[in-house]
Amino acid sequence: MKAIQMSNFGGPEVLKCTEVDEPIPATNEVRVRLFAAGVNPNETYIRTGTYSFYVPELPFTPGFDGAGVIDSIGEGVKHFKIGDRVFVAALLAKRNTGTYAQKMVCDANAVHRLPDSISYMKGASLGIPALTAYRALFQRAKIKPGENVLVHGASGGVGLLTVQMAKGFGATVIGTASTEEGKALVKASGATHVLDHITEDSIQTILSLTNGKGPDAIIEFLANVNLETDLKVIAPYGRIVVVGSRGSLEFNPRLAMMKEADILGLALWNAPPDEYQESLHAVGSFLESGIIDPEIGDVFALEDIGKAHEQIVNKKAHGKILLSID
Numbered sequence: 074m075k076a077i078q079m080s081n082f083g084g085p086e087v088l089k090c091t092e093v094d095e096p097i098p099a100t101n102e103v104r105v106r107l108f109a110a111g112v113n114p115n116e117t118y119i120r121t122g123t124y125s126f127y128v129p130e131l132p133f134t135p136g137f138d139g140a141g142v143i144d145s146i147g148e149g150v151k152h153f154k155i156g157d158r159v160f161v162a163a164l165l166a167k168r169n170t171g172t173y174a175q176k177m178v179c180d181a182n183a184v185h186r187l188p189d190s191i192s193y194m195k196g197a198s199l200g201i202p203a204l205t206a207y208r209a210l211f212q213r214a215k216i217k218p219g220e221n222v223l224v225h226g227a228s229g230g231v232g233l234l235t236v237q238m239a240k241g242f243g244a245t246v247i248g249t250a251s252t253e254e255g256k257a258l259v260k261a262s263g264a265t266h267v268l269d270h271i272t273e274d275s276i277q278t279i280l281s282l283t284n285g286k287g288p289d290a291i292i293e294f295l296a297n298v299n300l301e302t303d304l305k306v307i308a309p310y311g312r313i314v315v316v317g318s319r320g321s322l323e324f325n326p327r328l329a330m331m332k333e334a335d336i337l338g339l340a341l342w343n344a345p346p347d348e349y350q351e352s353l354h355a356v357g358s359f360l361e362s363g364i365i366d367p368e369i370g371d372v373f374a375l376e377d378i379g380k381a382h383e384q385i386v387n388k389k390a391h392g393k394i395l396l397s398i399d
């Protein structure tokens with residue numbers, strides 16, 4: 074079968090399309106014939122060999138998210154049969170042979186049924202993005218219906234699902250993006266207000282959109298740029314969830330004291346197993362009820378994975394970046 078393999082750490086050029094043996098599922102594992110895989114920023118960090126959460130042994134096939142059909146079942150797996158449509162969310166699986174491939178093996182509890190009405194592309198958009206969105210809103214910020222939620226960086230794979238879940242739960246959502254295309258997707262996903270990413274100049278706009286109070290919760294995708302501004306706009310006793318950060322910043326901690334605001338870190342890698350399973354079930358249910366409907370951005374062939382890795386870190390976002398697998 075075809076799979077992307079890396080034998081060295083480095084730039085996108087280390088990702089090579091190779092012929093490899095099909096993996097065999099062991100007890101409590103399944104094999105999935107994949108038709109689509111999700112591409113996430115963390116896979117570009119892992120590729121460099123410097124990512125603090127995970128440095129794989131080489132050779133390595135990347136990829137945690139995907140969708141396809143069950144094509145082989147290990148002993149002890151009762152709740153799937155060959156041919157079942159599934160999505161894969163294998164970030165915390167005990168074994169994951171990698172979704173940048175025609176077939177992958179992982180623990181049976183890292184896959185979830187995909188309704189017939191949902192395409193494989195949409196199924197492959199869930200995994201890390203949907204579980205992160207759920208964890209940010211419900212397990213970290215603990216949002217309530219009626220609250221104002223600012224999704225600061227709403228146009229990407231995680232942001233759009235965060236908007237949809239918050240809206241579906243009854244929050245009023247303000248979303249930000251930097252392009253007209255991204256803003257249109259944020260609006261279509263259910264944001265009541267859509268703005269450019271917040272700067273000192275737009276603090277008054279955010280306050281006036283929230284009756285002078287500020288958002289009760291901020292889901293933040295570039296904290297090294299925005300944390301100080303977030304603390305200036307957050308409501309008293311508000312919660313800021315740091316999901317993305319690509320550097321450091323200097324800021325005045327007194328701002329957090331004045332609001333008694335909470336700054337909460339999130340790393341899906343740290344999700345306790347019970348909370349991870351809760352998220353997976355909730356995402357399945359949001360999908361079936363139509364609360365979430367992933368927006369597909371650019372789709373690349375498996376062989377063009379290097380281009381997909383360049384795109385996800387360097388280009389403006391407009392939905393989920395995916396691999397299409399023959």
Ligand SMILES: NC(=O)c1ccc[n+]([C@@H]2O[C@H](COP(=O)([O-])OP(=O)(O)OC[C@H]3O[C@@H](n4cnc5c(N)ncnc54)[C@H](OP(=O)(O)O)[C@@H]3O)[C@@H](O)[C@H]2O)c1
Pocket residue numbers: 113114115201202205225226227228229230231232249250251252255270271294295298299315316317318339340341342385386388389390391392393394
């Ligand atoms: N902590 C975790 O466990 C976890 C899990 C998943 C993802 N993440 C991180 O979350 C971030 C987003 O992931 P993704 O998959 O959604 O990536 P993505 O699809 O590339 O989206 C990136 C998002 O960041 C926005 N952005 C760019 N500049 C910004 C700014 N100055 N202020 C606020 N937002 C800005 C982009 O908006 P425009 O393109 O419209 O400017 C876009 O909405 C990444 O840094 C990723 O590593 C963390």
